[in-house]
Amino acid sequence: MSQNKADTNASIQQPSSAKPGGTELSVAERALIDHEISLVPYRKAAVIEALKIVQQNRRWVSDESLDAIARYLDMNAAEVDSVATFYNLIFRRPVGRHVMLLCDSVSCYIMGCTELYRSLQQRLGIEFGHTTSDNRFTLLPNCCLGCCDHAPALMIDDDLYRDVKPMELEGILKHYE
């Protein structure tokens, strides 16, 4: 967990509606988590929802955020982290302003996702798992996005792109600053 601190980038770590440093959950975060708790038989069953709520608000889950969730749900931090690190889309390191998920499963492999990845590497100067130095993009591999009849596919934030050709990347990327 110490590596997260080393990776911390002040410009994106700052939670929008929490206290500076993000050591406590904000009123809004607590309200959303309380609603999730009301739907399950015991507090800690809401932990995945709590992680999603905090990540939605703060873009990633820092050690401090994780501790705050643990305290709020009467769990220990290691227990929360074991859940957080299990799931692909809970980010325990800072991510860029836009998260790009490139499908690397079999239909996209057949239809050319490897070429797409090469092209993205060249354009962004990063490999899977990394964030551009200007914090614009984090590039991650993702398993099957479920649009195999329109392979290869990628997602940027909530937007799905299908039948993507390397030459189209420039036009797609310019929508995300």
Place this chain on the structure above:
Amino acid sequence: MNSQAGMETPLTQYIKGNGASLGLKEYEAIGGYTALKKVLQSMTPAELQQLVMDSKLKGRGGAGFSTGTKWSLVPMGPEAPKRKYLIANADEMEPGTFKDRLLLEGNPHQLIEGMILAAYAIQADISYIFLRWAYRSAAVLLKKCLEEAYAAGYLGQHIAGSDYKLELYLHTGVGRYICGEETALLNALEGKRATPRAKPPFPQISGLFGKPTIVNNVETLSCIPHIVNNGATWFRNLSSSEDSGTKIYGVSGKVRNPGAWELPMGTTIRELLEEHAGGMLPGYQLKGILPGGASTDFLTGDHLDIKMDFAAVAAAGSRLGTGTMIVMDDKTCPVGMVHNLQHFFAQESCGWCTPCREGIPWVEKILWSIEQGAGRKEDLELLDMHTKFLGPGNTFCALAPGAMEPLQSALKYFRPEFEKHIEQKKCPYANHTH
């Protein structure tokens, strides 16, 4: 959405196909929620269970287990636990599979009605849709449709004026293939790591939060309103084989017209490939087929007349799985493709049991070294050994045995290709080297 003239396509006939979704009013105008009203007014849970049993509906998520039988294992009657759960498995993540997305985005109310009916049949009082994170537009649509269904009195207290009550929640996952395994899905819903559970106890007895639970696939649940409206005999007669109903088949890969089509269960591979998918793209030959997703055995051009139903595909040495086939062409390296599959399974192994956690990454590394020209002759024996050690009975759940299916069949049908890589110390295919 394509369908053949004269053939019934109950699940998809009203899906507009341009990305538009049916709202409540449109769904009601085509007979939506009449099955729910009919059941609540005139059928007992036992009668509905019997109807689905008689329809011979089998689960469309991949395993093909009888839906009626699955439901019949839930404790019923005054002695049964008051709290029971019905869950729609919408965690579609099997590589090559894109059929549930079509139903979720095209006709969400059909799923919701199917879920209320299934919940009534087992007398569940809480229901969840477990939706994968990546299906963003489906999440927005389902949220809107759930609000509509509550406002119309199809959910909540006194559904359609009856004494039956049900709450239905949308849960979006945070990514992991294993969440599609029904007991792993239950752990994910409980806020835990999504490792599979030991069975027994089966979820029907002790599922979500220890209560009786049914988990059904989206396509399976979407069939239920139509079975209620048209009867078990009608549903059985939709099919051209032993297995009843229609099936949403899909084809992806280097074909002219990749897509998904609702067709009679038992449509042949040839019809799917040649008529619906339009044959191979110019310049490409068919080399192999994964008939039902990443975790099914390869079939070849010799199997084109096999019917795509549970029994016939099994008799040919593979599995129907999700019914969405992936076509391997002659310019795609079989070693590279199987490596891609094993990379996926290694990454998605939950890590709970040792053979899967350690074995699949080893398989992936061996395949990578062969693909890179560093393979040794004895590597093929090592791979053969793994297909047995990671096969059924040696691992905690079906993930690793599923991973071994495309590997064992690739070693059977495309062994000369593996040998060529080793002899030439390179991949003979120009494309797809990482």
